[in-house]
Amino acid sequence: MTSDDIARSVPSRSVETYSALSPEQTEAILELLAEAARVDGQQAVSEQGRLQLRHSVSAGDGGGGREGVSHLLLTAGGQLVGYAQLEDTDPVEAPAAELVVHPAHRGLGHGRALGTALLAASGKRLRVWAHGGHSAARHLAQVLGLTLFRELRQMRLPLTGTELSEPVLPEGVTIRTFVPGQDDAAWLAVNAAAFAHHPEQGSLTQRDLDDREGEPWFDPAGFFLAERGGELVGFHWTKVHAEERLGEVYVVGVRPGAQGGGLGKALTAVGLRHLAAQGLPTAMLYVDADNKAAVSVYERLGFTTYETDLMYRTET
Template sequence: MTSDDTGRSFSSRSIETYSALSPDQADAVLELLTDAARTDGQQPVSEQGRLQLRGSAREGVSHLLLTVGDELVGYAQLEDTDPVEAPAAELVIHPAHRGHGHGRALGASLLAASGKRLRVWAHGGHPAARHLAQVLGLTMFRELRQMRRPLTDPELPDPVLPQGVTVRAFVPGQDDAAWLAVNAASFAHHPEQGSLTQRDLDDRKAEAWFDPAGFFLAEREGQLLGFHWTKVHAEEGLGEVYVLGVAPGAQGSGLGRALTLIGLRHLAAQGVPTAMLYVDADNKAAVSVYERLGFQTHETDLMYRAET
């Protein structure tokens, strides 16, 4: 969520909702996101949200385009796929058009579309987004930390795998189903990650950054027990602990720490100077593990929700 707000109205403002965007609409939204990211210092819409801009309609996903005249000045995405939680949204107003009430108008449309059952991400937790959340009657309830550590110093410890566990690289096509199953089991408490489908996996495999050599699978006697999927952000000089999961039966064995170190060593070998990851602030155990590995909080994303 990125916006300023004054409550002023624009007679030429229009908000239209789409189940899928045309290629031209998707290009215009991506250009808006790029301009906002350049101003704000981080992407206003998550990777999943950006992947969902293209292609045919996806169940539960809606796109809201705010225009003034013929110009696209705001975008929001609403995803209603969680069977328990309220629909989740992200929104952004173009930096050149903030301070004119567009954020409030787009937020009000999201509240109406969700029946006032709404969760909204504010990436970076900027003061303007906090103010908009207050104006919309939303309260903060989740904090997602981005943590970073250098990959050059201090030196990474040697990984120690549990007995009988071996690690190999992901094979696209061959390992898809097994990975999706373990990912779902590992993140049963985390529907944003645990609900990934074959289409979601295929979207990521089609991205230019995808490299199966940096996607590590841990097995014992042919059974997949855990994984560490790394990602390189070449332009930013960052290597990411993209997704790390351990099957419920293998948790507490030290496998997660070993897989983390294997992935970090791989990223260091790629020549990226810094590693990053995301972790919920209330996941004290994970935060503690990452802090012991030299990670420190770099920035935070906040999620707000409507109290019903």
């Protein structure tokens, strides 16, 4: 959510909602997101949201799009100036949204218009991400009557000049890399178990995995699986942001019952050493601020907070 919001009348403004998009609409939205990211210094829509956007193109026969995902396009004077995505797939949590206004069209009430449309579409039961936690986003959340309830930290670690610890694996555990098509089902099961209470990670499906395997950054050589007795007990999936020369601890998970033996720390070390071996100067990761145990582990490894994403929600 990135928008200055001094509400002024824009007579030609309109917001249209789509479940599937044309290739032209998708391209225009991606261009808007790229320009906003260039100006703001970070993406206004998450990786999951961008994947859902790119895979939302209509099949031409009424098909296309993803069930539970809506795209709100705000135009003014016939030009696309704002975009919001609403995902209503969680059976318990309120629908989640992300929104952005083109940097050249901020301060005209477009963010408020998108936010109001999201509130109407969600039945005033809404969660909204503010990536980077900018003051304009905080102000817009206040105007919309939303309250802060989640803080997601991005932490970073210099890989150059940092002595990375050797991984010490629990007895009987071996490490190998992920094989697409062979390990999908087992990984999805362990991921769901390890992140059963995580609102995004724990709900990944085969389609979500397929989407990520189709991305240019996907590299099974950086996707590490820990096994004991032929059964998957943990994993560390790394990611490389080639353009930014940045490695990511994309996700580390340990199956319930296999925790507490140092496996998570060992898997983290395996992935960090892999990223360092690629010559990447920095590693990053995301962690919920209220996950004190994980934050402490990463701080002991040398990670420090780089920036913060905030999520706001309605009171009801």
